[in-house]
């Protein structure tokens with residue numbers, strides 16, 4: 197029983213290690229993620245500059261995490277698609293388009309949230 201619990205904790209620690217590796221690979225090698233991270237840093241700079249409220253910080257950080265997470269999942273889907281079917285294929289193209297569409301939707305709403313937070317402070 198104790199051994200099982202020990203394995204459980206070790207497996208969870210290993211999972212965190214693999215997840216950290218995945219996050220590092222995304223930020224280090226994926227241009228689309230790098231762009232999103234730069235945008236996130238700029239938005240956080242704006243947050244400090246305009247001294248946004250706690251609620252606005254929560255919404256901004258939620259939005260940033262949502263867009264970067266979906267971008268990461270999109271990257272994983274693209275890699276699976278390229279792995280299982282490296283050549284041109286209508287279905288693979290559709291799968292990639294749908295995954296990219298998810299990123300687009302999250303990004304459009306992120307822009308809207310950004311405008312709601314910052315427009316009143318600028319104009």
Ligand SMILES: Nc1ncnc2c1ncn2[C@@H]1O[C@H](COP(=O)(O)OP(=O)(O)OP(=O)(O)O)[C@@H](O)[C@H]1O
Pocket residue numbers: 228271274281282283284285286288289290292293296
């Ligand atoms: N194997 C394929 N078969 C058919 N269409 C494809 C294939 N690979 C890519 N496409 C088409 O090209 C588009 C771009 O695919 P790609 O893999 O280059 O993604 P991307 O959005 O440019 O990714 P990233 O810039 O993040 O690497 C897809 O959305 C799809 O329409």
